[in-house]
Amino acid sequence: MAKADNFGFGEEAALLKESARKFFTDNFPTDALHALVATDPSPERMSDCAWERDLWQQLVDLGWSMLAVPESAGGVGMPLVAVAGLVEELGRAAFPCPLLGTLNATYVLIACGDGGQAALEEIAAGQAATLAITNHQGDWNVSQTEVSCEDGKLSGSAWFVQDARKTDRLLVSARSPAGLSLYWVATDAPGVSIHADAILDLTRDQAHISFDAVEAEEVTNNALAALEQAMPAIWIILAADIVGAAEWQLQTTVEYASARQQFDHPLGFFQAVKHPLVDVMVQIDQSKSLVYGAACSVDMEPARALQDAHMAKASASETAAFASGRSIQCHGGIGFTWECFVHLYFKRQKHSQMLWGDAGWHRRRLADILIGEVA
Amino acid sequence: MSDDARKDTQEQADFRQYCRGWLADNRPPEPTVRLPLSPLEIMTTEQLCYLQDWQQSAYDAGLVGCDYPQEVGGGGCKDCQRVANEEMLRARTPFFPNVIGLGMAAPTVFYHGQEELKQNLLPRLFSGEDIWCQGFSEPGAGSDLANVQTFAERKGDKWVINGHKVWTSLAHFAEWMILLLRTDKSHKYDGLSYFVVPIRAALGDGVTVRPLIKMTGETGFNEVIFDNLEVDDSYRLDELGKGWQVAMTTLLHERGAGELQTPRAGGMKSKATHTTNTANLIELARNSVRDGEPASADPLLRDRIVQQVIREQGLALNQQRARVPALLDHPMRVQLQNKLLMTEISQDTAALALEIEGASASLYLGDDNAPVGGQWPMAYMNSYGMTIAAGTSEVQRNILGERVLGLAKSK
Numbered sequence: 001m002a003k004a005d006n007f008g009f010g011e012e013a014a015l016l017k018e019s020a021r022k023f024f025t026d027n028f029p030t031d032a033l034h035a036l037v038a039t040d041p042s043p044e045r046m047s048d049c050a051w052e053r054d055l056w057q058q059l060v061d062l063g064w065s066m067l068a069v070p071e072s073a074g075g076v077g078m079p080l081v082a083v084a085g086l087v088e089e090l091g092r093a094a095f096p097c098p099l100l101g102t103l104n105a106t107y108v109l110i111a112c113g114d115g116g117q118a119a120l121e122e123i124a125a126g127q128a129a130t131l132a133i134t135n136h137q138g139d140w141n142v143s144q145t146e147v148s149c150e151d152g153k154l155s156g157s158a159w160f161v162q163d164a165r166k167t168d169r170l171l172v173s174a175r176s177p178a179g180l181s182l183y184w185v186a187t188d189a190p191g192v193s194i195h196a197d198a199i200l201d202l203t204r205d206q207a208h209i210s211f212d213a214v215e216a217e218e219v220t221n222n223a224l225a226a227l228e229q230a231m232p233a234i235w236i237i238l239a240a241d242i243v244g245a246a247e248w249q250l251q252t253t254v255e256y257a258s259a260r261q262q263f264d265h266p267l268g269f270f271q272a273v274k275h276p277l278v279d280v281m282v283q284i285d286q287s288k289s290l291v292y293g294a295a296c297s298v299d300m301e302p303a304r305a306l307q308d309a310h311m312a313k314a315s316a317s318e319t320a321a322f323a324s325g326r327s328i329q330c331h332g333g334i335g336f337t338w339e340c341f342v343h344l345y346f347k348r349q350k351h352s353q354m355l356w357g358d359a360g361w362h363r364r365r366l367a368d369i370l371i372g373e374v375a
Numbered sequence: 376m377s378d379d380a381r382k383d384t385q386e387q388a389d390f391r392q393y394c395r396g397w398l399a400d401n402r403p404p405e406p407t408v409r410l411p412l413s414p415l416e417i418m419t420t421e422q423l424c425y426l427q428d429w430q431q432s433a434y435d436a437g438l439v440g441c442d443y444p445q446e447v448g449g450g451g452c453k454d455c456q457r458v459a460n461e462e463m464l465r466a467r468t469p470f471f472p473n474v475i476g477l478g479m480a481a482p483t484v485f486y487h488g489q490e491e492l493k494q495n496l497l498p499r500l501f502s503g504e505d506i507w508c509q510g511f512s513e514p515g516a517g518s519d520l521a522n523v524q525t526f527a528e529r530k531g532d533k534w535v536i537n538g539h540k541v542w543t544s545l546a547h548f549a550e551w552m553i554l555l556l557r558t559d560k561s562h563k564y565d566g567l568s569y570f571v572v573p574i575r576a577a578l579g580d581g582v583t584v585r586p587l588i589k590m591t592g593e594t595g596f597n598e599v600i601f602d603n604l605e606v607d608d609s610y611r612l613d614e615l616g617k618g619w620q621v622a623m624t625t626l627l628h629e630r631g632a633g634e635l636q637t638p639r640a641g642g643m644k645s646k647a648t649h650t651t652n653t654a655n656l657i658e659l660a661r662n663s664v665r666d667g668e669p670a671s672a673d674p675l676l677r678d679r680i681v682q683q684v685i686r687e688q689g690l691a692l693n694q695q696r697a698r699v700p701a702l703l704d705h706p707m708r709v710q711l712q713n714k715l716l717m718t719e720i721s722q723d724t725a726a727l728a729l730e731i732e733g734a735s736a737s738l739y740l741g742d743d744n745a746p747v748g749g750q751w752p753m754a755y756m757n758s759y760g761m762t763i764a765a766g767t768s769e770v771q772r773n774i775l776g777e778r779v780l781g782l783a784k785s786k
Contacts, residue, residue: 005382006699014701085702247704254780268782271773277780278772282712285696286689289709292702293692311685360678363685367677370684371657374672 007296013082020064020086024093027055030248030341033094037202041338047198049165049205051096056128056166065099066124068106068233073117074124075106080233081295084240088291091244094203094348098166101130103237105171107230112182112220119184119219122169129169132158132185132209133227140357142227147174147211152218154183154191154211162355164194164207172216173223180223183216190214201351202344232309235356236294239316242352243288246323249345250280253327260332273330280323287312287319307369314362320349321359383458390441390455394462397436403429403469412750412757414474415544416595423506423548426472429640430503438463439471439638440501443485448498456636463640471640475545476500476507478637480553482628484571485635487612487621496551496571501638508549510540510556510572510599511622518770521564521619525556525601534558534611536572536581536604542764546584546597550575555622558615567618571610574599581605591756592740629765630714632707653684656724660731663746670731679727686720708779715771718761725755 037050059065067083069075083103090099106123108131109116123129135144136159147156154174161170170185170192185192191214197206220226254277257268267273294308324346328335335342353359368374383391408421417423433439438459443449471477481500484493499505516522525538538556546552552574559566574582581604586594613621627633657680660671670676693716696702697709728751729736738745739752762768776782 005695007695007702009699009701017701250780254782257782266783268776268780269785271769271785274776274780274782274785275769275772277782278775281708281775281780282716285693285709285712286686286716288702289692289696290685290689292696292699293688308688311688314681315685315689363678363681366681366684367674370681371660371671371677374674374677 004296004300007292008079008081008299009085009292009296010082013078013085016067016078016082017085017089019062020089021092023059023062024089024095027058028052028093028095030094030252030344033096033203033344034341037096038338038344045198047196047205049196050202051166055095056097059097059099060126060128065102065126065128066106068103068110069120069124070110073120075120079295079299080236081292081299084237084291084295087237087240088244088247088288091241092248094245094248094345096163096166096203096205098128098130098163100237100241101163101167102128104131104162104230104234105129105169107233108171108182108226109219111226111229115218115220116226118217119169119171127168128163128166129171130162130164130167132161132164132170133173133223134158134160136208138354140361142173142231143180143224145173145175145180147172149174149176149181149183149216149218152216154185154214154216157208157210159208160197160355161207161209163205164209165196165205170209171219172211173227174216176218176221178221181221182219182223182226184219185211185214185216189216199351201347203348204351231356232294232305233298235309235313235362236291236298238352238356239287239291239294239312242316242320242349243284243291245345245349245352246280246284246287246319249323249327249342249349250277250284252342252345253277253280253330256331267330276326277330280326283315283319283322287315290315307366310362310366310369313357314359314366317353317357317359317362320353324349384454386453387455387458390452391458391462394438394459395466397438398462398466398468401432401436402466403432406469410469411593411595412753414470414472416593417472417545417548418594420548423472426469427503427506429469430471430473433463433468433471433640434502438640439477440481440497441638442635443481443497443501447485447493448501454636456638460636460639468640471503471638472545472548473500473503473506475509475553476503476505476551477639479509479625479629480507480551480571482633482635482637483553483569483612483621483625486624487569487617488571489609492571492609492612500551505550506545506548507551507553508543508546508574508599509625510543510552510554511625512542513538513540518767520555520622521567523555523557523567525554526560527556527558527568527570527606529558530605532608533605534570534608536570536601536606538601540599540601541587542596543584543599544596546574546599547586547594552599553625555618558618562616564619565616567622568615569612569618569621570606571612572604572606573610577604589756589760591753626766630711632710632713653680653687653724656680656683656728656731659728659746659751663731663733663735665731665733670733676727676731679730683720683724683727686716687724690716690720705779708775711771711775711779714765715768715775718758719768722755722758722762725751725758729755 066075067078071077135146172183191212193210194207290312294312297304297308327342441450441452441455445451527534527536552572554570554572558568583600585598663670740749
């Protein structure tokens with residue numbers, strides 16, 4: 001299928017993005033974020049799981065957590081390009097919530113075919129979910145898991161589980177006699193223990209989860225195929241989140257560079273400040289175009305989805321690092337303090353940068369696709 | 376149906392079919408001389424004549440100036456130049472020699488010239504019969520363009536021009552020049568005026584053209600000295616003191632952000648097409664050897680190639696996104712990045728190509744063993760022309776910082 005000139009980003013998608021921007025600006029300005037998550041500066045603190053459950057519920061009521069769920073399962077069935085627009089705005093607000101995990105689970109469940117139907121219906125009914133598919137080494141290769149399943153019971157541990165303490169359901173990959181399978185598990189099921197990680201990012205929570213003979217419902221016995229099919233969408237929405245957060249970093253830093261005076265001029269007068277900020281903008285725009293281009297590929301030209309999604313996340317990971325570095329540096333001394341808001345985004349971006357593969361991880365795979373594998 | 380054709384209006388669809396038919400029957404003959412990489416490197420009259428013949432025939436067929444009104448020699452169509460350009464690219468025709476005329480002089484004369492002047496000048500500009508050049512930069516006015524000192528002094532209904540222009544591409548072949556000069560020394564911007572000047576007719580009599588040789592060894596650009604050249608007041612564009620505004624029309628079109636689409640042919644299967652994009656970089660890596668293996672197996676080179684591919688794809692998608700208002704925070708933000716990105720990406724791609732070539736990167740055009748005829752070292756050197764001309768990368772960053780981000784204007 002030929003790709004659309006506008007990435008398939010139509011009126012509905014534009015409206016969704018606009019209302020998301022307004023929702024977060026009205027309900028969750030950055031000072032509210034800071035007041036919510038930046039309560040304890042001590043470096044050894046155990047991570048809180050600070051979030052606005054009521055706001056999340058509003059988001060669910062708006063249908064945003066079930067945007068990607070097909071209409072046949074009671075969802076909205078929006079294309080990825082529209083979902084990316086929403087997630088970009090969520091990233092701009094750095095809103096702590098289980099949306100990304102829920103979307104990730106949605107894309108994997110869709111790839112599971114009939115077996116995913118019941119779980120998708122639960123997401124359409126407002127349940128939040130997240131993926132539990134990573135080993136303790138943080139291997140982003142989807143075939144790795146330290147959970148196994150025997151006689152329908154899960155044992156072992158899953159690591160680097162995102163927003164685990166905000167979710168109702170887990171989509172767990174485990175070795176079973178049939179191979180690698182996926183299971184749908186309630187977070188409060190007997191035998192599930194959530195161990196919170198102490199993480200840098202104040203806007204997310206992360207955990208490792210142990211399973212002790214947990215009764216689980218099998219979704220598919222071909223987890224590899226489902227995960228591989230869903231990964232491009234998962235990388236793209238995280239890249240969209242990064243792009244949105246980077247826009248916040250740019251805008252905030254530009255405002256500071258316009259207000260702050262030194263040597264009788266605003267900082268932005270000096271090209272040593274102006275040019276790096278332009279470079280941040282240029283880098284953001286590259287990533288943004290790659291995100292919407294890749295989302296369009298997933299929606300309309302699946303043969304290109306893998307390669308374009310690698311490009312989007314590789315580029316976005318670089319953008320996360322670059323925009324974060326410049327945002328702190330250009331704020332000068334104040335940018336290095338706890339009271340200034342920029343560290344919240346710096347930390348969120350550091351987390352996003354490595355999550356589901358950093359730039360090098362994606363580029364290495366791209367090289368194999370574009371140049372050919374080395375024997 | 377091709378990608379280009381999908382959104383055609385009826386007029387465009389008919390015109391596309393016409394172009395395709397004409398191009399199928401009227402491919403120019405193979406050149407007997409080696410063609411330069413771009414119109415700005417035309418060195419010999421043989422090269423020029425071949426390319427002028429091609430532009431003339433394309434103009435006669437209606438593929439040049441399509442969107443200009445018929446009264447000024449155009450085709451009177453609506454948004455058809457883009458179609459002609461796409462079809463000429465597809466047919467891999469040679470390029471047009473009169474690039475400065477088509478891309479910069481034509482829209483400027485069209486928007487700011489008197490009716491009679493347009494009717495006199497534009498048809499021969501479109502046909503390529505009159506080559507045009509641009510007199511903007513001076514020894515003391517590069518990035519600070521408004522500092523031009525070339526001066527025109529009024530003498531009845533004539534002007535007497537004295538001054539020194541540099542980096543004047545194609546001046547050695549040009550009949551006409553678009554000329555930014557000063558008519559008032561007391562105001563930097565409002566003291567500027569804009570003329571079109573028949574320089575060829577005045578060679579040796581008020582105008583001297585001296586070739587400059589580029590670091591690549593090619594010629595193509597020049598210095599132009601004005602020594603009491605008299606021109607008629609009817610050659611002035613727009614009002615006295617409005618030169619800067621007129622120059623903005625020129626620069627906007629030069630950077631591809633103007634109202635009128637520039638007629639552009641190209642994609643000759645010359646050696647030129649072996650450089651500048653990353654598909655060629657991958658090919659080059661496969662054909663180069665490093666540590667006894669194809670360079671395409673070297674992990675560090677692979678990563679850097681992929682980085683270039685990503686940037687190139689990002690640029691292409693930027694151009695697509697520039698037409699989707701819902702995905703733009705600022706209407707000019709993505710468009711104004713084009714020149715900066717395009718030139719810096721090509722530069723880095725060429726630099727990487729030289730690293731892939733390894734020892735062979737030392738071999739230049741005259742060496743039979745040079746990979747791809749020595750085009751990559753030349754492309755690398757020429758890339759600096761691109762990051763400097765038409766507003767240096769530094770000036771582009773100022774424009775972006777000030778006009779898009781709203782940062783304080785730098786001195």
